[in-house]
Amino acid sequence: MSNSITLRLVSQNLHKVKFQIEKLELNDHLKDNWINFKPGSLASFKIAFFRITDSDNKQTYFILRNAFFIYENDSDDITIRYNDTLQPLYQKEEITPFLQDKEQQLAKLVEEQKYLTALDDLNISTINKVKIQELEDQIWVLKAYTLFALDPTEEAQWN
Known part of the structure; x- marks a missing residue:
C-alpha cells in the first residue's frame, strides 16, 4: 500500500478542508488523460480540474477557479489555495x-x-x-x- 497523502484545501476566506488521499491527478485539456501530481511540484490554474483517489479507491472530482497547488518535496502534504466554492463531484453511470x-x-x-x-x-x-x-x-x-x-x-x- 502506498503512503497516504494529506490534502489541504484552503479557500480565499481561509475555510480549510482536509482529506487523506492516495493520489491527486490533474486533467489534461478535458481529455480522459490524467497527470499524477508529484512531490516537489507547483501548479497554478485559472480553472483547475482534478481528481483525488482515497484509500478505498473512490474518486472525487473538483473544479476550482484561481487554484494554486503545492506538493512539498520532503513531506506527503499537498496544499491547494483557491478562490471559488468547494464542491466535490462524482462520476455517474446514468444521466441525472x-x-x-x-x-x-x-x-x-x-x-x-x-x-x-x-x-x-x-x-x-x-x-x-x-x-x-x-x-x-x-x-x-x-x-x-x-x-x-x-x-x-x-x-x-x-x-
Missing part, C-alpha cells in the same frame, strides 16, 4: 437531472458564444471581449461536467 440541466446550459452558452464572437469578428458591435472570455470559461466548466458525467449528489467526508 443535474447533468441534463448542465447539457442544456452548455448548448445555450455555446450558441451565445458563437453569436457574440461573430458580432465581434464583424466589428458591428462593441461586444466586450471580457464577456466572450467569461462565456468560454463557463463553457469549459460545463463541458467538464458533461464529458465526465459529474454530479455533486453524494456526500463528501469532510475533515
